[in-house]
Amino acid sequence: MTNLIDIQNISYSINTEKILRNVSLKIQSKMMYQFxxxxxxxxTTLLKxxxxxxxxxxxxxxxxxxxxxxxxxxxxxxxxxxTLDENLKIxxxxxxxxxxxxxxxxxxxYDKRDTKxxxxxxxxxxxxxxxxxxxxxxxxxxxxxxxxxLDNAHIEIIKKEMINLVSHGKTVxxxxxxxxxxxxxxLRL
Amino acid sequence: xxxxFAGLIFLAVxxxxxxxxSPTDAEQGDVYRIIYLHVPTxxxxxxxxxxxxxWAIIHxxxxxxxxxxxxxxxxxxxxxxxxxxxxSGSIWGIPTWGTWWQWDARITSTLILFLMxxxxxxxxxxxxxxxxxxxxxxILVIVGTINLPIIxxxxxxxxxxxxxxxxxxxxxxxxxxxxxxxxxxxxIAFGFLYISMxxxxxxxxxxxxxxxxxxxxxxx
Amino acid sequence: xxxxxTMILKQIxxxxxxxxxxxxxxxxxLILFSLIMIAFPLSxxxxxxxxxxxxxxxxxxxxLVTNYLSIDDVFFEDFYDGTIEQSLIKDSxxxxxxxxxxxxxxxxxxxxxxxxxxVFAIAYxxxxxxxxxxxxxxxxxxxxxxxxxxxxxxxxxxxxxxxxLILVMPIIFPAVILFGQALTxxxxxxxxxxxxxxxxxxxxxxxxxxxxxxxxxxxxxxx
Numbered sequence: 001m002t003n004l005i006d007i008q009n010i011s012y013s014i015n016t017e018k019i020l021r022n023v024s025l026k027i028q029s030k031m032m033y034q035f036x037x038x039x040x041x042x043x044t045t046l047l048k049x050x051x052x053x054x055x056x057x058x059x060x061x062x063x064x065x066x067x068x069x070x071x072x073x074x075x076x077x078x079x080x081x082x083t084l085d086e087n088l089k090i091x092x093x094x095x096x097x098x099x100x101x102x103x104x105x106x107x108x109x110y111d112k113r114d115t116k117x118x119x120x121x122x123x124x125x126x127x128x129x130x131x132x133x134x135x136x137x138x139x140x141x142x143x144x145x146x147x148x149x150l151d152n153a154h155i156e157i158i159k160k161e162m163i164n165l166v167s168h169g170k171t172v173x174x175x176x177x178x179x180x181x182x183x184x185x186x187l188r189l
Numbered sequence: 190x191x192x193x194f195a196g197l198i199f200l201a202v203x204x205x206x207x208x209x210x211s212p213t214d215a216e217q218g219d220v221y222r223i224i225y226l227h228v229p230t231x232x233x234x235x236x237x238x239x240x241x242x243x244w245a246i247i248h249x250x251x252x253x254x255x256x257x258x259x260x261x262x263x264x265x266x267x268x269x270x271x272x273x274x275x276x277s278g279s280i281w282g283i284p285t286w287g288t289w290w291q292w293d294a295r296i297t298s299t300l301i302l303f304l305m306x307x308x309x310x311x312x313x314x315x316x317x318x319x320x321x322x323x324x325x326x327x328i329l330v331i332v333g334t335i336n337l338p339i340i341x342x343x344x345x346x347x348x349x350x351x352x353x354x355x356x357x358x359x360x361x362x363x364x365x366x367x368x369x370x371x372x373x374x375x376x377i378a379f380g381f382l383y384i385s386m387x388x389x390x391x392x393x394x395x396x397x398x399x400x401x402x403x404x405x406x407x408x409x
Numbered sequence: 410x411x412x413x414x415t416m417i418l419k420q421i422x423x424x425x426x427x428x429x430x431x432x433x434x435x436x437x438x439l440i441l442f443s444l445i446m447i448a449f450p451l452s453x454x455x456x457x458x459x460x461x462x463x464x465x466x467x468x469x470x471x472x473l474v475t476n477y478l479s480i481d482d483v484f485f486e487d488f489y490d491g492t493i494e495q496s497l498i499k500d501s502x503x504x505x506x507x508x509x510x511x512x513x514x515x516x517x518x519x520x521x522x523x524x525x526x527x528v529f530a531i532a533y534x535x536x537x538x539x540x541x542x543x544x545x546x547x548x549x550x551x552x553x554x555x556x557x558x559x560x561x562x563x564x565x566x567x568x569x570x571x572x573x574l575i576l577v578m579p580i581i582f583p584a585v586i587l588f589g590q591a592l593t594x595x596x597x598x599x600x601x602x603x604x605x606x607x608x609x610x611x612x613x614x615x616x617x618x619x620x621x622x623x624x625x626x627x628x629x630x631x632x
Contacts, residue, residue, distance in 0.1 A: 053498065
């Protein structure tokens with residue numbers, strides 16, 4: 001296990017309203033991390049600070065090495081006017097066609113390939129957004145509430161894949177309202 | 190307060206001298222006396238934008254929040270100054286050109302400047318996240334500043350091709366000293382007045398933006 | 410290097426594909442422009458002003474309005490569905506994203522609009538010898554307009570594109586003046602080679618500078 005990122009005393013505030021207070025954490029490879037908290041405590045904000053999209057008001061992030069990361073947030077960056085297949089061709093990078101087909105079948109999306117994305121249900125759209133964790137290779141996956149909108153069966157599939165990633169040496173960080181039954185390091189915000 | 194009263198005194202001196210004691214202009218009669226309002230406001234309309242640009246750079250490079258507050262305060266004063274410049278220019282236009290508006294280079298550039306100030310204030314007021322809107326405002330100020338000389342040059346070029354440049358007193362080097370001195374006094378007066386207004390405006394902005402900080406409780 | 414090149418080419422291809430599929434976004438403004446150009450002569454008493462004269466009087470503002478409509482909310486959808494966020498995470502800056510959007514806008518919106526303008530120039534009986542000059546002027550003019558409008562959209566991304574237009578109009582005015590003068594010179598059959606030279610220079614500089622500024626502005630919104 002190697003040290004990837006050090007979060008040192010991060011605080012974040014908007015207009016003098018404090019969202020994060022003195023958060024510290026060491027993020028290592030081959031580990032699963034869970035950020036838990038109610039609405040508005042700063043789970044998404046912390047993820048974005050780790051991704052360096054947002055700058056903390058205080059404290060700093062120390063990166064020990066460069067690595068590729070994938071962020072799957074609340075938003076679904078797939079276009080309503082394209083079909084699922086067309087969307088995935090744009091959304092996904094460096095993937096094998098066979099692996100994609102397997103994943104689509106696993107997630108019950110194979111028949112929906114030629115459906116307009118806007119016609120899919122929210123749950124189906126969420127599943128489509130999560131496809132990268134099955135077929136893209138990155139050192140770190142950051143998932144913002146990955147289970148929202150999914151039924152229990154698919155939640156299990158996603159959980160299995162997250163554990164699989166960690167066993168292959170990747171780091172997975174995810175946020176949640178409720179503790180998930182994982183072996184992982186939990187940070188309560 | 191001292192600055193404000195200094196400004197008022199200077200203004201009183203400048204205006205009384207200019208309005209009552211300076212000689213009548215050979216070409217324009219007594220109408221020219223509007224320069225004691227028009228010229229200072231025009232000069233500051235432009236100058237304030239450059240000052241805002243300076244603060245914008247400080248804000249963006251060194252993240253000094255005070256600079257952003259000053260920019261906001263200056264924007265309101267610049268807007269006022271530009272409006273007065275346009276207004277007094279229009280009044281001046283009626284006896285001299287027979288019309289309250291002319292598409293001449295200087296007036297059109299000033300109108301564009303007025304729109305730029307208005308745009309800045311509108312932009313800043315339309316956001317809830319003040320840190321973000323401060324930085325957006327600074328970026329817009331800098332982009333606008335680079336554009337200021339371009340606007341001036343282009344409007345000048347456009348207007349000279351359509352009509353001869355209108356002669357204004359500040360262009361001619363031979364402005365009489367008896368007119369020039371009250372003009373300078375007026376300019377200094379407006380400077381003081383604007384600075385004092387700037388202090389007041391900044392104070393209001395600081396108190397509003399920092400209202401959750403503990404030092405405010407001690408101060409107020 | 411190779412990798413980066415492939416990535417950029419893929420991004421351009423993706424943008425082109427997306428725009429192609431979103432027909433209303435690129436075809437709508439072209440149709441509107443055509444309708445306006447057809448309607449204009451109907452609204453004017455042509456006894457005192459010839460068609461060719463009318464064309465040269467109205468074309469700049471008509472093109473500006475069409476440009477505004479065609480890139481109305483150009484970043485809006487990408488901002489709200491997280492596409493820009495993903496670009497930022499992938500590239501750690503948004504220069505490539507904005508540049509790709511600009512390239513596709515030039516290829517799929519500016520060039521077709523220029524072509525249609527030339528067709529209307531012929532329909533309005535503008536002197537044929539003006540057409541090459543008009544073509545070059547329109548391309549440079551639109552590149553400058555589009556860059557400014559991109560910046561305006563970026564600044565006011567969550568406040569609507571109208572605010573963005575209001576904010577950048579003062580900055581667009583000098584360009585309007587420049588190209589207006591170019592058309593006047595053209596009318597008077599004064600050679601405008603130097604204006605072409607200047608306009609091309611300005612559009613190149615505008616592309617580089619404003620891509621940079623627009624990218625920074627978008628990044629600011631994500632923070």
